[in-house]
Amino acid sequence: MKKLNAKRLKRHMLKTSEFWQLDEKFLVISPDKKLCTLTGMESLPESDTGYLGYAFLDDTMRVAFLGICDEEDGSYKYFDGDQVLVAQAWMLPTMLVRIVKPSEELEKHPFVQGVLKFHESDALRRSTLALRQIDHLRDPLRPAILKAAWIVDEKKLESTFNESVEQYLEVLAAAYEQAEKDGIRAKDVEVEGEPEPLPVDAMSVEFVRITDLVPANNGTWRAILLDNIPGTSKKKKGDDVAISLVTTTIKGDDRNYSMLFIEIDAPIEDTKINVASFKPSRLPWRIAYTLACPHCDFNDTYYLGRSGEDRFMFKEIVEEIRSGKVDPLIAIDLVQRDDCEIDFSRELYRCRSCGTLDVKRRVRLITEDHTLSAMYYCLECGERMSHVKRGHIASLDCPRCREQLNPVEEALWDGVNPN
Ligand SMILES: [Zn+2]
Ligand SMILES: [Zn+2]
Incomplete structure (x- = not known):
């Protein structure tokens, strides 16, 4: 058994940990009889002392079982052979794990090397995973999928508002005319339905799923549409689309709130690097x-x-x-x-x-x-x-x-x- 040299951290509930707390981290997993009964996990050797796992983000969060681990004294031993059992984190039973930060020695494991190489080859798509401010827009199970807002035709909204103002003015003029006939003073005329500036919720916003969000040249972002956009055929599912990331500060709260918007007519920029x-x-x-x-x-x-x-x-x-x-x-x-x-x-x-x-x-x-x-x-x-x-x-x-x-x-x- 080798000693787990790494600093051992707080216990985490595997199911509720965010992807960024787990990705590329090693786990000390408590022994759990249920693990070996899960579909696809029948070949996991039983252990009274626990397992050494490796959590990584693929499409979903996954846990690779690399060996057995003694939770008490922090020693571990890799399984023989190069078969590695991998489970989706969400299908594992609710359990507490310790998250161990990767040391050079642990990262030498061939399976872990494979994951790290794959992640490096995907660095641009993975770069946006570091933006904590858009976590709330991510799919909880598949973090690469985000929801972006599309504001349905802002010009149409404006003209709808202008029309309602015109209508109101017509009604108002008619009411004054009638009041004059009836001998009522103008200031006593009451007309309902005064148009107000468009409330935020009157803006017709559609939420559309996007994936492969990456930074692009000239300060832009781009992504691929996972859905068709309701109400337009300019872009459809599978198309590249320009995205803007807008952060506003909520007054009195000092909190920042970030949102992704689909810019349907904006050019889609390249992703080349000049340095x-x-x-x-x-x-x-x-x-x-x-x-x-x-x-x-x-x-x-x-x-x-x-x-x-x-x-x-x-x-x-x-x-x-x-x-x-x-x-x-x-x-x-x-x-x-x-x-x-x-x-x-x-x-x-x-x-x-x-x-x-x-x-x-x-x-x-x-x-x-x-x-x-x-x-x-x-x-x-x-x-x-x-x-x-x-x-x-x-x-x-x-x-x-x-x-x-x-x-x-x-x-x-x-x-x-x-x-
Ligand atoms: Zn010394
Ligand atoms: Zn250190």
């Missing part, structure tokens, strides 16, 4: 920091900054982006904007949970109005890592024994790819 390398006015200092622990034998050197291999590194980063190894929010900007630049520098990162230190490339996307930094996760425990500012390097704790590390040496380094 340049950021030219910093001053390159980050190229220094090798050696840190040693006074208490245990921890001793390591971190080569930070940028060396002469910039062009090579930029090319490598762009290749990774194109192959789908990119943070979803960065991918969205890269497609939607044409002012994106990529900055990078080797910098030190520290795990927020276990304190592991690691050098990452610190890829940042820079646009005219904001920057986005790539997120890095600990290879040991899967938690987020934080960038360590140069000034804080001298006061780091030992990742093994937590004693404060001694800065042993700071030296300039040169050459290509020191690691």
Whole structure:
């Protein structure tokens, strides 16, 4: 049995967890006799201690059973052979699971590698899964399906309103005429049915299902229609359609509410990526920091900054982006904007949970109005890592024994790819 090195998190109810809490996460599943009685799960070996599962989003949320797991001591062992049982998460019995963040060691499992490769190849479609503000528009079982609003002919609505105003004015004129005949003062004339500005619910809105929502060039979005749009034949089921994402703040509530609208006449933009390398006015200092622990034998050197291999590194980063190894929010900007630049520098990162230190490339996307930094996760425990500012390097704790590390040496380094 191998030890589950990863940090173990709160228990979750599998059925009610959102897809983004589960996707690409490992699960410690409690033993449950019912599991082996489910259709298609008859070959699952019985276990008194529990299972190690892997949750991933395909069309629906799925759970792959990879091995047995001891919930008590957090050890696990993969099943023999390469047959992996996969179940739809919704068909599993109601159960509590622990969600374990993926470590490098766990991700080596061939099945998991297969899922990750597939997800990378689908990075653009998956990028919009990171937009929490449209979660409420997603199908709870099949998150790739969203509902988008189509406002039926706004011009027709306007003319309907104008007609009702005209009608009202005619009725009003007739009433005044009659009042004059009857000797009633004009201000005492009462006419019912004064037209009011169109209330929001009078707008005829149709909700239509869409799928494959992706960012597109010139700040747009596009998707594929899953339904015909009632009342128009300009677009039909299966067609590409331009989509707009509109966020409004509800007054007094300070809450944002987002909605997707179908833009039936808008051009459908491409999804190509154009990116340049950021030219910093001053390159980050190229220094090798050696840190040693006074208490245990921890001793390591971190080569930070940028060396002469910039062009090579930029090319490598762009290749990774194109192959789908990119943070979803960065991918969205890269497609939607044409002012994106990529900055990078080797910098030190520290795990927020276990304190592991690691050098990452610190890829940042820079646009005219904001920057986005790539997120890095600990290879040991899967938690987020934080960038360590140069000034804080001298006061780091030992990742093994937590004693404060001694800065042993700071030296300039040169050459290509020191690691
Ligand atoms: Zn960690
Ligand atoms: Zn130490």
